[in-house]
């Protein structure tokens with residue numbers, strides 16, 4: 001049996017007396033897509049940051065392709081090796097893109113760092129093509145690009161490293177609905193082509209429905225429900241999941257009733 005792309009086993013992380021992540025475990029199969037949903041403060045981002053290595057866990061383990069993920073050490077080589085396991089795409093790629101560096105240069109620098117000594121012309125073209133950016137965008141600086149294009153650059157840069165897992169933290173939350181749909185379609189295509197596993201952090205159940213196979217629902221640091229996305233959304237087992245589903249605005253939506261249900265939970 002192939003190794004899972006990612007496994008989290010019994011993750012814990014507290015900030016003072018706040019248990020931000022409280023015994024969180026999940027499995028992301030190779031080429032799979034797992035959503036982590038929950039309201040603001042439920043511990044989604046802290047979980048993602050532990051997976052990526054931006055945050056340490058007080059207890060528990062993260063495994064990539066069956067191997068325990070090192071939390072640090074190994075110098076530059078160790079950092080590069082860890083980066084090849086897991087890459088992350090943030091909500092606002094603008095913050096992580098150097099304003100003076102063109103799209104093509106961004107990709108070349110990443111490739112040079114991870115795959116030195118080879119010619120990257122073909123790979124740069126391939127990556128631009130994969131994320132649907134043309135030659136004009138290749139010469140552009142980040143501020144000359146739209147939000148959707150910048151997100152494509154961030155995705156291309158992450159793919160350049162050929163990671164096992166891509167963590168997407170509210171990666172489409174800042175985009176218009178139509179651009180959101182384009183990026184989600186793009187991500188679906190890329191997953192088919194590359195078999196990279198996706199970990200989708202989002203508060204948006206619409207996103208979860210479109211791009212994940214499995215989902216875990218977090219509340220106050222704990223996993224309150226987990227399963228196949230289609231099944232959890234069609235027949236949520238936990239009252240909190242039902243509440244999240246009911247909170248998605250639609251005709252007949254009554255914010256006062258939702259607020260009352262939330263207080264009762």
Ligand SMILES: Nc1ncnc2c1ncn2[C@@H]1O[C@H](COP(=O)(O)OP(=O)(O)OP(=O)(O)O)[C@@H](O)[C@H]1O
Nearest residue numbers: 015018019020038039040041042043044045046047
């Ligand atoms: N660096 C930190 N220091 C102190 N408390 C923190 C820190 N990071 C997160 N927390 C707390 O941990 C809890 C979980 O936060 P986290 O950001 O993981 O939730 P979230 O579900 O991702 O929310 P959001 O969608 O708003 O980012 C919250 O109570 C938060 O205030």
